[in-house]
Amino acid sequence: MKKTLAVPPKAAATRSARKPTSVPMLDLSRQYAAIRTEVTEAIERVCASQQYIMGKAVVDFESEAAQFLGVKHAIGCASGTDAIWLSLLAGGVGPSDEVFTTPFSFFATASTIIRIGAKPIFVDVDPNTLNIDPACIEARIKRTRSSKLKAILPVHLYGQCADMDELGRIGQEYKLTLVEDAAQAFGSAWRGKRAGNIGTTAAFSFYPTKNLSCYGDGGLVTTNDSGMAEHVRLLRNHGSRKRYYHEEIGWNSRLDSIQAAILSVKMKYIEDWNEKRKQRADAYDLLLKSAGLLSSDTAHSPVRLLGRMPQAFHIFHQYVIRVQKRDELREFLAKQNIGTEVYYPVPLHLQQCFAFLGYAEGDLPESERAAKEVLALPMFPELTSEEQATVVSAIAQFYS
Ligand SMILES: Cc1ncc(COP(=O)(O)O)c(C=O)c1O
Incomplete structure (x- = not known):
């Protein structure tokens, strides 16, 4: 697995000169x-x-x-x-x-x-x-x-x-x-x-x-x-x-x-904002790929993308990946001031207050597996390409 991002040397130098020191999960102040x-x-x-x-x-x-x-x-x-x-x-x-x-x-x-x-x-x-x-x-x-x-x-x-x-x-x-x-x-x-x-x-x-x-x-x-x-x-x-x-x-x-x-x-801005979310999702896909984090051997790939349905226009309210060692990665990113979120850590059938419905662990295995693997990365229309590169290079560092 490659450990660094495939960024041309000149661009990389410019980028590292103003490498963000933190990346928020969401920053509404930029929109405001x-x-x-x-x-x-x-x-x-x-x-x-x-x-x-x-x-x-x-x-x-x-x-x-x-x-x-x-x-x-x-x-x-x-x-x-x-x-x-x-x-x-x-x-x-x-x-x-x-x-x-x-x-x-x-x-x-x-x-x-x-x-x-x-x-x-x-x-x-x-x-x-x-x-x-x-x-x-x-x-x-x-x-x-x-x-x-x-x-x-x-x-x-x-x-x-x-x-x-x-x-x-x-x-x-x-x-x-x-x-x-x-x-x-x-x-x-x-x-x-x-x-x-x-x-x-x-x-x-x-x-x-x-x-x-x-x-x-x-x-x-x-x-x-x-x-x-x-x-x-x-x-x-x-x-x-x-x-x-x-x-x-x-x-x-x-x-x-x-x-x-x-x-x-x-x-008035929602179409433009949705389009920007889509562009940022495409940029994450490329960055993750060029960092060597997406292996075709999905069982062993550190990162997996979710499927995109051709009939769907996806507005990327969230950009979510499936990862190995999710909680350790999240902690590692938090130490580098990179915000992430888990949607959702406990599937609804296993929520304490729904116990009366009678579901047990193992009843809905795909949801239970997803709850252990999903990680939402910073995503908002104003997110910069430098911030996205910082997020992905930190992920690459974790798996190196
Ligand atoms: C899928 C889904 N359903 C329902 C809700 C509830 O919306 P609200 O928080 O506005 O009550 C949310 C948002 O939190 C959601 O993400």
């Missing part, structure tokens, strides 16, 4: 510096209007988001977690229904199902992409023939759509509602159709680390079904159309006007 004036003006406009709840800023953002995603309805709400909960409810999921989902996701993917009183049915992931494996869903349907099966909740993990061809086919064949957890996938697409416009309903998160993010919590539900959209609008506002008259027990899950105004500013 670029859009600060626009953002502060947008906040000021909301303050001047004094419309902090459900004001014009929310309506404007909802229509911009709907247009961008190519979907009929986009409804702002208080968080990505609430967006999944609302999407499931609007999609017709109710108490004691069963919902297929992935164990390799953030907690909210499953907790929202339980919050409704429904039951998550975890099935394993495709080891290539780490997205839910449709074959596992179909096998489970054929095995159990449960009449309680109601929906499939795939996650577009790290910004790459799950296999929406197969999930769509299974959904149709077995009459299951398809609800997208698109929390990590604003702008990603499957066969040219944007996430959020593929399933019956979909949920986005605008948590600050997301590729489209606000300055606090925020979320969005999308659907092409007018009845479902109306239901979400009702539920996010205490089930009330007319003040103090409640048709249904909903919740306070409104998107703040200030957050909507910030999101409208950022929407």
